[in-house]
Amino acid sequence: MSRFVVFLTLIALLPTLSFSFSPENPTDRRILVLLDDISLKSSHSLFFKSLQSRGFELEFKLADDPKISLQRYGQYLYDGLILFSPTIERFGGSVDLAAILDFVDSGHDLIMSADVSASDLIREIATECGVEFDEDPAAMVIDHTSFAVSDTEGDHTLIVSDDFIKSDVILGKEKIEAPVLFRGIGHSTNPANSLVLKALSASPAAYSANPKSKLSNPPSLTGSAISLVSVVQARNNARVLISGSLSMFSNRLFRSGVQKAGSSTKHEKSGNEQFLTELSRWVFHERGHLKAVNVSHHNVGEADEPSMYRIKDDLEYSVEIYEWSGTSWEPYIAEDVQVQFYMMSPYVLKTLSTNQKGLYYTAFKVPDVYGVFQFKVEYQRLGYTSLSLSKQIPVRPFRHNEYERFITAAFPYYGSSFTMMAGFFIFSIVYLYNK
């Protein structure tokens, strides 16, 4: 009887398995959305609806709800996290800074937004991800040349920007025609950090300061170094989106028209919806997610993989690379995937040719050095997951009977030794039969 009950529960759990993130189906499915104000659910409904229409299950919770938790019994309950709670000082339940960082470290994605008067906790999460918000809690990004023209005389904190990152993978193939409206705080990224990218930068005339008080000393964050929206792709391929404005995601700014100060073109609809929807596609792995399978290598003319190569062998190497399109694996097509035959330094570096169906292959000769080599493919491109493949193979020197047999350069020596033998023979005959 008890066995039957266990069996039933196991069957009941099966549907949940198909909805979770897995390497075969890398798009996230279950997203936890933490809000600090329940009205955000309706004021940002366009953004949430765009996510839900793509198949994501959103679970809305207040950020200080005492029952929220990211994992239970060691298993993560969600594949992605959206933090729309810029003023939260302490999360409820078992969520805290360490739990969120562990969540990202285990490969899950995060969209977080700060805003004016962001709490220390939000700033700390951002700092751990590689992004530094302005230290002044009341500072906002102000731009007196690139603000949104409106009917009332504003303090130029609602700014307009079209300085997008140049990447079709991250922002989609369609050009974003209208600029993006932004009202919030700015942050800076470390230029030495290659994992953090500025998705939307401020114009060169922007600066970060408190709009209500006079400036006493020059602002620390100025110009294009201010990033309004940044994305981070971690080494474990988890993706994080950090934005300085929560109102950027709101229905009001999605629907509003935009006219940049100083330009006469008035766009009917701002670029916010397209920009953020495309970014969310990238962050939740619907684009730019690569997998490499079927690494194989063999001698030319043979089909199976040997356990060891000999120096000066001819070998062929092939790998298949696919890109996730959101629903299925499509062949990835590029001209710059390279393989190295590596032992402390690459002895052979070849660019792989492709058959346009995802198969990358090349052939080369094993170098004249023996030792333990690795076939290494290190592929890191802007916006794509990084591929780091490595397969070890030993290379042995010639066996005793594999050397060249009759070396042309040595024929005089062969000739001389045989001449000596003949000479010995003739000499002994002459010597013995000499009278």
Add this chain to the structure above:
Amino acid sequence: MARSTTKDAQALFHSLRSAYSATPTNLKIIDLYVIFAVLTAIIQVGYMAIVGSFPFNSFLSGVLSCVGTAVLAVCLRIQVNKENKEFKDLPPERAFADFVLCNLVLHLVIINFMG
């Protein structure tokens, strides 16, 4: 002055030739054999100097065959020479048999080392 040195050299050369022609024929045959071996060795060293020592073991093997042959022939000459008091009691057949055996071993080693 120069004339007297050339005349001395000529006189020396003539005396050496006449002394040499007094040696028995079998020793002259051995001497010819030695010269042949040394010439072959010199040719090989010259070849190596031009082309480089790529199959070094083959080069060594070729030179050693010539040098070894020359050495064994010289040993035979010493043992067979009747004017040599040290080997008075050694029968020349015994000396020749030793020569043949040593040559066999030498050529075996040469062929093995030639690669």
